[in-house]
Amino acid sequence: xxxxxxxxxxxxxxxxxxxxxxxxxxxxxxxxxxxxxxxxxxxxxxxxxxxxxxxxxxxxxxxxxxxxxxxxxxxxxxxxxxxxxxxxxxxxxxxxxxxxxxxxxxxxxxxxxxxxxxxxxxxxxxxxxxxxxxxxxxxxxxxxxxxxxxxxxxxxxxxxxxxxxxxxxxxxxxxxxxxxxxxxxxxxxxxxxxxxxxxxxxxxxxxxxxxxxxxxxxxxxxxxxxxxxxxxxxxxxxxxxxxxxxxxxxxxxxxxxxxxxxxxxxxxxxxxxxxxxxxxxxxxxxxxxxxxxxxxxxxxxxxxxxxxxxxxxxxxxxxxxxxxxxxxxxxxxxxxxxxxxxxxxxxxxxxxxxxxxxxxxxxxxxxxxxxxxxxxxxxxxxxxxxxxxxxxxxxxxxxxxxxxxxxxxxxxxxxxxxxxxxxxxxxxxxx
Amino acid sequence: xxxxxxxxxxxxxxxxxxxxxxxxxxxxxxxxxxxxxxxxxxxxxxxxxxxxxxxxxxxxxxxxxxxxxxxxxxxxxxxxxxxxxxxxxxxxxxxxxxxxxxxxxxxxxxxxxxxxxxxxxxxxxxxxxxxxxxxxxxxxxxxxxxxxxxxxxxxxxxx
Numbered sequence: 001x002x003x004x005x006x007x008x009x010x011x012x013x014x015x016x017x018x019x020x021x022x023x024x025x026x027x028x029x030x031x032x033x034x035x036x037x038x039x040x041x042x043x044x045x046x047x048x049x050x051x052x053x054x055x056x057x058x059x060x061x062x063x064x065x066x067x068x069x070x071x072x073x074x075x076x077x078x079x080x081x082x083x084x085x086x087x088x089x090x091x092x093x094x095x096x097x098x099x100x101x102x103x104x105x106x107x108x109x110x111x112x113x114x115x116x117x118x119x120x121x122x123x124x125x126x127x128x129x130x131x132x133x134x135x136x137x138x139x140x141x142x143x144x145x146x147x148x149x150x151x152x153x154x155x156x157x158x159x160x161x162x163x164x165x166x167x168x169x170x171x172x173x174x175x176x177x178x179x180x181x182x183x184x185x186x187x188x189x190x191x192x193x194x195x196x197x198x199x200x201x202x203x204x205x206x207x208x209x210x211x212x213x214x215x216x217x218x219x220x221x222x223x224x225x226x227x228x229x230x231x232x233x234x235x236x237x238x239x240x241x242x243x244x245x246x247x248x249x250x251x252x253x254x255x256x257x258x259x260x261x262x263x264x265x266x267x268x269x270x271x272x273x274x275x276x277x278x279x280x281x282x283x284x285x286x287x288x289x290x291x292x293x294x295x296x297x298x299x300x301x302x303x304x305x306x307x308x309x310x311x312x313x314x315x316x317x318x319x320x321x322x323x324x325x326x327x328x329x330x331x332x333x334x335x336x337x338x339x340x341x342x343x344x345x346x347x348x349x350x351x352x353x354x355x356x357x358x359x360x361x362x363x364x365x366x367x368x369x370x371x372x373x374x375x376x377x378x379x380x381x382x383x384x385x386x387x388x389x390x391x392x393x394x395x396x397x398x399x400x401x402x403x404x405x406x407x408x409x410x411x412x413x414x415x416x417x418x419x420x421x422x423x424x425x426x427x428x429x430x431x
Numbered sequence: 432x433x434x435x436x437x438x439x440x441x442x443x444x445x446x447x448x449x450x451x452x453x454x455x456x457x458x459x460x461x462x463x464x465x466x467x468x469x470x471x472x473x474x475x476x477x478x479x480x481x482x483x484x485x486x487x488x489x490x491x492x493x494x495x496x497x498x499x500x501x502x503x504x505x506x507x508x509x510x511x512x513x514x515x516x517x518x519x520x521x522x523x524x525x526x527x528x529x530x531x532x533x534x535x536x537x538x539x540x541x542x543x544x545x546x547x548x549x550x551x552x553x554x555x556x557x558x559x560x561x562x563x564x565x566x567x568x569x570x571x572x573x574x575x576x577x578x579x580x581x582x583x584x585x586x587x588x589x590x
Contacts, residue, residue, distance in 0.1 A: 017504070043507045043508060043509070045507040045530070046507060046508065046528070049528055054528065055528060059526070061509065062506070062507060062508055062509035063509055064509075299505065299507055299532065300501070300504050300505040300532065300536060303504040303505070304504055307504065326535055326536075327535075328530055328531040328532045328534070328535040330529075330530070330531070335531055335544075337531060337534065337535045339535075382531055382534055382535075382544070383534070383540070383543065383544065384481070384534075384540030385534060385535055385540070386501075386533075386534055386535055386536055386537035386538055386539070386540045386542070387538060387539070387540040389501070389535065389536060389537075389538055390538025390539070393538070394538075409483075411481060411483045411492075411540065412483060412492060412539070412540070413483040413484070413485050413488060413489075413490070414485070421442075423538070423539060
């Protein structure tokens with residue numbers, strides 16, 4: 001049995017970030033990374049770009065092969081970590097290989113949720129989830145072989161809409177079916193959703209809301225039609241199921257490792273079991289804004305958590321301060337960036353500043369609580385939006401420049417002089 | 432990791448002339464010629480500077496090349512990277528897909544969308560192709576200065 005100082009299960013954002021962090025603190029300790037996919041490295045968010053033909057397969061990597069060589073990583077591909085024995089500190093892979101570890105990082109990500117639908121069991125071809133490169137490749141192959149011209153996408157969250165975008169770019173007519181009364185309901189507010197919905201409509205997509213698929217009709221195993229809860233039926237030579245992902249907990253299910261929705265970790269990304277860490281979409285860690293422990297399945301959170309886990313695994317003690325939801329998504333040519341609480345409950349002491357220009361597809365909203373920014377939406381114009389991530393993180397009181405927050409030329413200049421000077425002089429630099 | 436050289440902003444010296452932007456654009460143009468860059472080149476390069484002005488206060492802000500840079504963590508393509516040799520945060524336009532995650536993550540708001548030839552992010556590269564940052568070189572009142580990793584000032588003449 002080979003035994004590594006560091007064993008990392010998962011080779012996406014959190015796993016790669018952990019490798020980088022470990023090597024910053026420990027140049028020598030052996031690192032093994034295991035992935036159940038047969039690709040050296042690729043960026044999951046790019047699969048919609050690949051589907052749409054905007055990024056070719058050879059440009060999918062966010063770190064190249066040399067990254068693993070340079071960092072002396074033993075990369076095990078195409079094999080799944082199936083068993084974990086924390087007593088004996090070993091992981092068994094799908095081919096029976098046993099790997100020992102001193103420190104383990106579980107970064108197994110999420111897996112797509114498949115809601116119950118009558119008839120889905122009979123489907124062997126034409127229904128896809130959309131989280132992996134293999135999903136995109138198989139979908140593309142299916143589209144070509146069957147000359148697919150139309151598709152139904154179930155779910156108008158980020159994954160569903162990015163899949164929609166890729167399909168539209170391939171000339172496919174898409175109908176989106178969403179259970180909520182608007183698209184991107186978890187990310188945006190009603191106004192922003194409405195603008196994007198109209199843009200999707202102008203782009204030739206149909207959005208059916210407050211409905212879902214109750215039955216899938218197939219012929220000879222091939223998906224053909226879907227019947228909605230409302231009774232309506234839609235032709236569906238291609239079906240994409242994108243209602244969300246949940247933490248992929250398979251590896252920890254029969255172990256003493258605690259999990260709630262995801263694997264619960266402390267501020268050092270440690271699980272309750274010694275020398276076992278978790279990071280990324282599988283982990284449940286501190287949400288900076290609420291202070292609660294929650295799963296925030298987005299790239300920057302996965303990367304940060306992976307990095308913090310890696311540092312701590314290699315003995316460089318670092319606290320994860322918590323992050324908050326943030327998304328950047330462009331749909332039908334309209335860029336949108338959002339942070340934190342974009343759709344607060346009424347009352348509860350939230351203050352909302354908003355400005356909208358529907359004609360030009362521009363919308364900006366800032367959510368305040370006790371004069372501090374806790375959420376924001378930038379739609380149409382996203383320049384300098386990042387400043388708000390800083391305002392949220394640093395808990396800046398905005399009462400002295402509140403009226404500037406919605407301005408198009410909002411910048412650092414309106415910030416309190418002390419804070420601004422600290423910022424413009426740069427990190428760790430006081431002149 | 433090596434610490435990069437950094438540009439320090441001294442807003443009390445800034446006169447608001449915006450020559451920093453002019454020279455930044457010129458340095459990042461194909462011709463490197465001020466007139467051609469402005470009159471002949473399509474698309475004109477995007478400057479790496481955000482110039483801010485209100486009343487008597489003004490300053491030019493560019494990428495801070497942070498030690499712990501949020502843009503590096505947010506980038507989904509690996510286009511944003513740390514140059515090991517110089518410690519600078521650099522950006523590979525070829526790899527970039529214009530997803531704007533870096534714009535979302537940068538608390539200084541100094542990464543711009545560039546809608547020129549192809550939709551990509553754009554930011555200060557400390558004039559890596561030249562020997563000295565053009566904005567610093569051409570600032571008439573030393574409102575932007577260059578310092579080394581120790582915080583010691585670097586003068587153009589010394590390079």
